[in-house]
Amino acid sequence: MEKETFESKVIDFLSDRMNEAEIKEFEKFLNDHSEYQVQFDALSRTWRGVDGIEVPEPTENMDVRFFEMLQSEIEKEKNAKDDSESWFSKILEGLWKPQVAYSILLLTIGLTAGYLMNADTSSVPMKTTIVGNSETEEVREQLVLTLLDQPSANKRLQGISEANKISKVDETVIKALLKTLNNDPNVNVRLAAIASLTNYLDNPIVREGLVQSIIKQDSPIVQVTLANLMVALQEKKSVEPFRTLMRTKELNESVKEKLETSIKSII
């Protein structure tokens, strides 16, 4: 056994920190090694001697002082808590002073009156909004008409986009949109016009305008879009214009087939 291991085991044994198996093993080791047994015996006597050193009992005075100290600490802690609570209660107390109470009362009256006055006038801004809205619609219709007359295709597309924002369109705008569908040189603008007009299919002018527009279209994509729309609407009035269109020599073969199918599904 190494020296340090032996030293550790001596202390574990003497200080009663060994379990039974460890005790047996250590006792066996001491029996087998007499030189270690001598060292152990000598230290064991000294250890017992230290145990024998008597320590007097502490006096009652120690208890008295301790509990006085503890009591004073508990009170200090309690006072600190009370202080923080009283800070809040002081504020509350302050609120009950007559001057502060009157101020709060006046403030409450002011706020209530303000609220009621606001409630009375609340209908005025609503009316204003309605008026404002109709004014805005008028301005927007003018804007649509102006934009659709612009030479730039982007501006005309912007015009159609503005028309889509109008909840109830004027006949003038519908006519302008139909005019765009029939005459605009740009295919995208014409397609956008069809999309915009589909918002007002309840309007007979729109439906009639779309049907009459069929024979005026030379772009295959616009022709197919209108064919799809007529099929969806099951618009029988569109059959004749489609047949007229089919008789046109320049008509794209695919479009012709598409129109044939459309006519069949409408009939």
Place this chain on the structure above:
Amino acid sequence: MHALTDNALMLKVKSGDLDKLGLLYERHKKRLFGFFYNMNRSASVSEDLVQNVFVRMLKYRHTFTGEGSFLAWMFRTARNVNHDYYRKHKNENNQSELSSIEYKLEDSENFNSDMDKDDDIAILNRAMQKLPHEKREILMLSKYKEIKFSEIGEILGCSEGAAKVKAHRALKDLREIYLQMEIR
């Protein structure tokens, strides 16, 4: 068996239930007093130091995590209190040691009829006082088997094995001093 462990009580103290420190005091006052008495041989000083330990435990209760044992934490505090006392009263120590030994001898005469045993204890007492401070300290801590050596290592700032070897060497030194004194 204690209804609440030391750790549980100290955690209650930490959370503001200061009353529980009274229970811890009752459990450990004698052990702490014995530790200090064996270090300084003065009953009145030891009583003061026990008080200081509990004052410090209250002050630094927020540092108690409950992870280690309460005993180890308490003795770490006790050791710091003892060191502070020694630093402050360095010059007075020799004188107090002498008066304490006399006090101890009187105690022995009162309580022990066996003169040889009294002599042995008196010599061992004197030998203890000649033992360097830190060696006396580890011998005293080793006596409390409730504290694991790993915790003693923590208190002293060394490993468990080193703490055991230190305790062994302190005991060996004490024996040598005792033998020298016995020969005289």
